[in-house]
Every structure is written in structure tokens, then in C-alpha cells.
Amino acid sequence: MMQECAVPPPDDDGDEYRFCSTCAFGSVCIAGDVDKTALRDLHCLVEHVGTFHAGDTIFRTGARFGAIYAVRTGTVKTRLIDLGGRELVLGFHLPGELIGLNAIEPEVYPCDAVALDEVEVCRFSFPALATLAARVPAIQRELFRRLSRDIGSAALLAGDYSADERLAAFLIGFSRRCAERGHPADTLRLAMSRGDVANYLRLAAETVSRVLRRFQDQGLIRVDARHVTIARPAQLFELARPILQR
Amino acid sequence: MMQECAVPPPDDDGDEYRFCSTCAFGSVCIAGDVDKTALRDLHCLVEHVGTFHAGDTIFRTGARFGAIYAVRTGTVKTRLIDLGGRELVLGFHLPGELIGLNAIEPEVYPCDAVALDEVEVCRFSFPALATLAARVPAIQRELFRRLSRDIGSAALLAGDYSADERLAAFLIGFSRRCAERGHPADTLRLAMSRGDVANYLRLAAETVSRVLRRFQDQGLIRVDARHVTIARPAQLFELARPILQR
DNA sequence: CGAGTAGTTGATGCCCGTCAAGGAGGGTGG
């Protein structure tokens, strides 16, 4: 059922009992009640996929679904191209986040995953992962939680919010996710272009430019190309409240 | 682990090996490879919850998450109330569909589930269901698929589409779901108000009225209160294509 | 150095939300 672990992973990727620090299944390892053979199976199952560079495709729309991926380093954008050729950005994914979960049901990837900078990912064969999940409750639980979370976050941007609210919520959300990864919450390094941000927020790129400018004039943030520092988090949060509330 | 099956379900709910016809786990039963004791466990696990009437609440925002529900009959609306007191409709759910999946991760229900007409649901204790899923691959698989599907559909309405596109996509989508349930695909009985539809599509109720009127003037549909008949499905689909494409 | 991309800023227009007024049931009590 679970294949042999052919190639033992190199040392800097963690050992048999501890995964890479940004691992998507970190919480599984922390839980002490996981039996060690199961953990080793998970470790055998994962496959580190090489370095992607900005613009490289990790998986492509329509490809047969076989695995989900966890971002290890860098930033990944998921997007689809509509019939008119226009891009539609579904999300940005930071280290520790899973991509490809929306491919389970259609059994093909419904979107492209594109690297925005230098990206490394972990590949989890989904059939193997599902088999393991049946044996290890903590893994099953983690998968359910991740899937459930994505449903909620997808609905988040769906409301009819103003450009100000959207951008504020985006910045606050990004800031929080950076903080969760040990980066400072007030200095953001955006890996994506204005166009990508606009596209994700369902705004025009010009609108993003204008709103960022106004936020800066109001003293809420400071913008330097793709570096954004948040000067007044509380005020920014107040703007984003209608979206982030819950 | 799995509790005894105290009260055997009445005959019209199916027997030990076949569930109610609209059952959310119907595909599990159809697959022949499920061992019978596991199937009986699933049957023991499910709990039919009484008849709700229009406006009744099935679960409420903030309540501790303990179970997911499958709609058996009627139509359910999931919604949340934002801080300004405005309602935000997340979805409409027909027989056979699961609700509460977005509560797994936050561990409280992030929305209300409200009956729109006479509604019966099946209640699945989630801890018990997860335990069973670990033992029965087909059930785990079905859960993963349902979760995955909800991610995709949540992202569907998130684009910046015109009112025409949104309404056309809503009607086509609703028509398809009716057809899947054995109802005619061209005569729709909407259980929800115009306001609910508008709210779900992120439009004003007035806009929904106007667009429906125009669709009727163009001969695409016929509207009679909450009964809508689709006269030109192909043309309607053409309108909805930017949203439904994939 | 030239070219292409990303980003900014301004002018214009339109889609759709808002406000307002009226119409159409549907349930209740007299």
C-alpha cells in the first residue's frame, strides 16, 4: 500500500520525525500521539520538487490530478484564464500552505499554479496521502481542516466591498500571514505585481495604484515599489473590518 | 468507538444497505466494495432531524461545531450577518447537498443555515463520521470530494461579472442541479426571494428584477413570480459562459 | 541603447446601487 522509501531525504529537510520547519503538516508532527512508522511513511511520501523561478508553472489547468503541493519557499499564485483570455487570480500562497485541494473533486487541476519568485514545493501523491490519512487520524484531521479553511477564505473576497475595503483587507491578511511565518507584520514584501493584486481583488490595476497612493497620503502605509510598510495597523484594520469580521 | 445503533430507522428511509434516495452518501452505497458492517455503521450514525419550516434555523453562527448536515428535502440558505446588520447569502442548498463543511476548521459554524421552505435534514456527528471515514475509504473519498467541490464553487461567483452574467449563471446552475435531482431542467421553482438571490449574487434586489424582466423581454425565460421557465437554454448559457466555463 | 513590462496619474463614461413610489399577493381580524 505505502511504497518503500527509496531515497532518504537529505539532512537539512528534517529527519524522520521532524519535517522542514515550514511544513504544511507541522502540526501533525508536533502532536505527540502519532506513531513513528506512520510519520516515516508521511516522510517517504513527500517529494521535494526543485526550484521554480518567477513565471514557471507548477501545475497546469486541465492536467490530471494526482498530487497536492505544499509551498516550502517563495510565493505561488493560482489563477485561471477565462475564455476571453483574461487572467483571474484565485489566490496567493505562502510557505506552509497547500495548493491543489480544489482539484480533488474535478480530478483535474481547475487552475494554474505559477511561481512568483524562487519557489520550492513538497509534492504529496494524493492517493497515497489519502491512504495514510485513513491510518493516521491527525493527518486526516489536518486535511479536513485545510479543506474547510479554503472554503471559508474563498467566500471572503466574494462580497461587494469597496476598493478601499478590499485593499485594506488584503494588506491586513497578508500582514497576518507574514507574522505567522515569523516575519515582521509591518513590513511586507509583495512578490506579486499590482496587476496580480488588482486581479485577485477584482479591481483594475489603476484602482490599486490610486488607493495605495491615497492610503499613503493618509499616513496609513508607506509604499516603495513592492515594499509596503504598515504605519497605522489599527486604522487599516478598521477599514478592513467589514470583510475580516467574524 | 462507534456507538450502538439504538433506534433502527423506519422502513421508508431505506434499509441497512440502501439509504434515502437523495442521500448525500448515495454514491458510497452504490459502490459495491463497501463492507456491510461499515455501511450499517453509517446508517446508525445518521440522525434524521425533524421538519423545519420557512425561516427556521438549522444551525446558528458561533455555535460549537459538532455535525454536518445533508439536506433531505426542501431548500436551505446559508448566510451570515455582517457587523452592519446586513445579510450576506453564502449559498442555497438542495437535497443531497452537505452543509456545515466550512465549520470544520474554525470549530464553530461560521454562518447560519436557514430553511426556505419545508426542510428535513440528516445529521452526521462529525467526529463519528471522521472515525468511520478512516475505516471506509469510499466515505473518506466522498468527504474529500465534497470539500474540494465547495472550494471551487465558492470561487465561482467571486469574479467581477456583470449582472447579466451572474443571473444567467445562477439560472443555468440552478437548472442543472434540478436536473441532477430528476426535476425538469427548464421549469424552476425558486424557494428563495428576489432579495436572497440578489444578496447571493452580490447585486441589488432591484437589479435582479430588472434583469429578469429584460431576459423575459428578450425571450430567454418566462417569469411568473417564483416560477421561472427557461425558454432558450443555449442563449442563456452563452451569457453565463464567462462564469461557468471550465 | 532600445524595447518591453510595470507602475502612475488624469479624463471620461457607464453600470449598477440607492432612493422613492407604487403594485401585488397573503395572512389576519373584524
Add this chain to the structure above:
DNA sequence: CCACCCTCCTTGACGGGCATCAACTACTCG
């Protein structure tokens, strides 16, 4: 049976937020 009310729905007039178009700058890379 009818008057009353309440909610749902429709239709019209108006205004605003944001997309679109366009021009210009800055930056990167071959």
C-alpha cells in the same frame, strides 16, 4: 367577505464608484 397591513416585487430617476482609455515615467533586461 372585506379592510388592513405587511412583505415581496416592480419600475423609474438619479448619482457615484470604479473601469476604461490614454499618456507618461521608471525600471529591467537582452
